[in-house]
Amino acid sequence: MAMVITGSDPDAALDALKTHGVVVLHDPDRTLDGFVELTDRIFDIDPYHSVATRERDAVGASGTNVATVNKGRDAMPLHRESSFLPTQPDVVTLFCQHAPSRGGQTTVCDGVALLAALPERTREFLRGEELVWRFVLPIERWSVLFGTRDPAAVPAKVAELMARFGPDTTYEFEFDDRGNLDGTYRSPFVTKTFWGDTAISTSLLYHYHRQGPFIAKHLHRVTLSTGDPVPDDVVHTVERCAEQLIEDVRWSTSDVLLIDNSRAMHGRRAIVGDDRSIVVRLGRYRSGIARAA
Ligand SMILES: [Fe+2]
Structure with a gap:
């Protein structure tokens, strides 16, 4: 590819x-x-x-x-x-x-080839589902991401950045009393690419497998729209198909x-x-x- x-x-x-x-x-x-x-x-x-x-x-x-x-x-x-x-x-x-x-x-x-390679059942499941990703950002992170330490300036930055995506991709957030930004990103699993193709490009596998000192995994909560975790068999099927297509x-x-x-x-x-x-x-x-x- x-x-x-x-x-x-x-x-x-x-x-x-x-x-x-x-x-x-x-x-x-x-x-x-x-x-x-x-x-x-x-x-x-x-x-x-x-x-x-x-x-x-x-x-x-x-x-x-x-x-x-x-x-x-x-x-x-x-x-x-x-x-x-x-x-x-x-x-x-x-x-x-x-x-x-x-x-x-x-x-x-x-992600275009991956979507095509998935078994029909998994593809249809993912077509109808969204990934809901909650991530709590301490001020030292969100101030770098948004280029400001002023919470009042963040909504305009977020609106500008999210205008790139369709209406079904959203980011809702609030600041807690310690100044953390508690944000939830929702996106369909299957989305249009920048160039108009349909693909699955996701961090699902990363979340399920990534360990180690350089990811703050406890700050993330990843579910379907129902609040349930993504079923293990779906994760494993996506992973198995991706392994067939992966390129070094x-x-x-x-x-x-x-x-x-x-x-x-x-x-x-x-x-x-x-x-x-x-x-x-x-x-x-x-x-x-x-x-x-
Ligand atoms: Fe990366």
């Missing part, structure tokens, strides 16, 4: 994102500055800073929003980046500063990987050595790039 292009033509990259959802741009001479220039042609810098969390460190010039990928060495299940927050990016972009000699492949899975991206130094977050999920294989250096930059498609109706 991932298309490989030689060079750094942003129009070719966008075409590939539109048709494949995932593209590798190969150019052995590319630098970190070149990565920033390329991605600036594809998306606008997000209004939030994705860097200042305990999971990531800033890299390179300030204001460019380049960060290390999530810390830790363990495998990362497939997920849709920040799928449970209004700040979720349209595009996840990764730049390989140094390719690992073994292990540490980034994984991708096409074998990095070469200076490669860029672009992932349309509305269509394709990503993860990683366990990191083996100490030579893997990959950085991330998240964004929303530039305003001139039209979302499919």
Whole structure:
């Protein structure tokens, strides 16, 4: 599924994102500055800073929003980046500063192909269901995400960010008496991608399997619209089908990987050595790039 292009033509990259959802741009001479220039042609810098969390460190010039990928060495299940927050990016972009000699492949899975591959029963169940994701954000998180420490400024930010999505995708929130933002993100499992295809791109598997020190799992509550957990057999069926379709991206130094977050999920294989250096930059498609109706 991932298309490989030689060079750094942003129009070719966008075409590939539109048709494949995932593209590798190969150019052995590319630098970190070149990565920033390329991605600036594809998306606008997000209004939030994705860097200042305990999971990531800033890299390179300030204001460019380049960060290390999530810390830790363990495998990362497939997920849709920040799928449970209004700040979720349209595009996840990764730049390989140094390719690992073994292990540490980034994984991708096409949500259009996954939806088609599901057994009819599971597909129909998911078509009629939504994922309800409650996540409580302490002030040090929400102030970074929304670029303000003023709770009164948050509703306008949320409205602007959520205008990208259809009316069936909502984010409701309130501030508790300790200043935490208690937010609930609702979205159908099966949604239109940015480019108008129908896909399943979700963080369901991530939530069910992700453990370790770099996710605050206790802050999340994930259910169906009924308040019940997603049935185990549904999770396992989605996982089994995704495993058939998963693709390992074998990095070469200076490669860029672009992932349309509305269509394709990503993860990683366990990191083996100490030579893997990959950085991330998240964004929303530039305003001139039209979302499919
Ligand atoms: Fe991610």
